[in-house]
Amino acid sequence: MSQCNEFAEMISSHVDGVLSPEETRKLEDHLVTCSSCRATLDAFLAADAAARETVIPGEQVWTDMWDRIQSDLATRENRSILFARLWRGAAFAAAAAAILLTLYVFGPQTRTPVDATSRPGFQVLSVEVGAPEYTAVVMNAADGQFPVVWIERI
Amino acid sequence: MDELSDHEILAAVGRGDQAAQKEFFLRYRQKAYRAAYRLLGNDADALDATSDAFVKVFRAASGFRGEASVKTWFYRIVVNTSLDLARKRKRMLSLDGPGEEPGSLADFIDSGQETPPEAVLRGEMSEKISAAIDALGEKHRSVFVLAAVEQLSYREIADALGISIGTVMSRLFYARKYLQKSLSMHVEAGDEPVQ
Numbered sequence: 007m008s009q010c011n012e013f014a015e016m017i018s019s020h021v022d023g024v025l026s027p028e029e030t031r032k033l034e035d036h037l038v039t040c041s042s043c044r045a046t047l048d049a050f051l052a053a054d055a056a057a058r059e060t061v062i063p064g065e066q067v068w069t070d071m072w073d074r075i076q077s078d079l080a081t082r083e084n085r086s087i088l089f090a091r092l093w094r095g096a097a098f099a100a101a102a103a104a105i106l107l108t109l110y111v112f113g114p115q116t117r118t119p120v121d122a123t124s125r126p127g128f129q130v131l132s133v134e135v136g137a138p139e140y141t142a143v144v145m146n147a148a149d150g151q152f153p154v155v156w157i158e159r160i
Numbered sequence: 161m162d163e164l165s166d167h168e169i170l171a172a173v174g175r176g177d178q179a180a181q182k183e184f185f186l187r188y189r190q191k192a193y194r195a196a197y198r199l200l201g202n203d204a205d206a207l208d209a210t211s212d213a214f215v216k217v218f219r220a221a222s223g224f225r226g227e228a229s230v231k232t233w234f235y236r237i238v239v240n241t242s243l244d245l246a247r248k249r250k251r252m253l254s255l256d257g258p259g260e261e262p263g264s265l266a267d268f269i270d271s272g273q274e275t276p277p278e279a280v281l282r283g284e285m286s287e288k289i290s291a292a293i294d295a296l297g298e299k300h301r302s303v304f305v306l307a308a309v310e311q312l313s314y315r316e317i318a319d320a321l322g323i324s325i326g327t328v329m330s331r332l333f334y335a336r337k338y339l340q341k342s343l344s345m346h347v348e349a350g351d352e353p354v355q
């Protein structure tokens with residue numbers, strides 16, 4: 007059994023085909039005499055084979071995915087994980103407060119302000135709050151119609 | 161287009177060439193989906209993660225450093241995107257549980273005290289393996305998927321995940337031991353009369 011411990015990791019490497027010829031010979035000699043290690047090898051191979059079996063999506067799925075990728079790429083900026091347009095007024099203020107509160111609860115932390123001025127077409131309304139992973143910026147769209155909350159992953 | 165290397169394709173993607181994007185998508189979509197499927201355990205999330213990974217790849221293509229391997233860089237993005245989504249799903253379902261720390265994984269393998277998840281004990285082989293992989297912590301799962309499913313070399317896995325080759329080997333070994341134990345407990349459980 008203690009001898010088997012020596013071979014345990016070798017069996018995993020053997021499955022990946024990375025043992026040297028000498029190591030392979032040594033392992034094979036042991037496998038001849040040890041049913042426990044043979045069972046381990048069979049189990050490793052079976053698990054690998056089962057894991058490789060996946061259903062491959064059909065052509066329509068890929069076509070839809072391609073369209074979605076192109077549409078995602080077309081939406082404004084890099085690294086934006088949430089780009090929400092909110093109606094101005096009370097609904098906007100409440101929603102912005104909720105988002106900022108959420109960020110604050112999840113991790114209050116001051117960060118270097120995002121360079122929101124570099125976003126053409128937007129006028130920053132001055133609110134910037136950082137959390138460990140995200141920075142939120144509240145802006146006015148160029149047309150002045152809809153305030154925007156921008157949350158960006160850092 | 162199809163005789164260009166991955167590096168050349170990616171460089172063209174970085175210059176905004178849409179035909180190159182399409183070629184890159186054709187080359188890598190299946191790999192990405194297969195890895196994402198095994199990292200996430202279901203088709204809908206795998207499709208989401210695959211799609212998001214390509215968006216990230218295309219956006220980041222212009223910043224790709226030529227000396228790195230396109231393949232390992234691509235897999236790193238697929239793994240990170242998939243694990244991000246997996247964490248998000250876990251948070252949403254409040255299903256955070258044990259299994260993430262190597263300690264508990266090793267304990268499970270060594271002790272025989274704990275039992276694998278219910279889903280491993282029933283169901284067909286494909287369901288069992290999915291549930292067993294899902295129960296692996298994300299570190300072990302990532303290594304197992306890249307090695308067993310995608311058949312990357314230890315070096316490529318180490319590069320993609322930013323870990324050493326020794327860590328790749330030990331995580332892979334523990335993952336396989338865990339799966340062996342989970343799946344064999346199914347057989348034993350099936351052989352015993354129900355109490």
Ligand SMILES: [Zn+2]
Nearest residue numbers: 010040042043
């Ligand atoms: Zn043995």
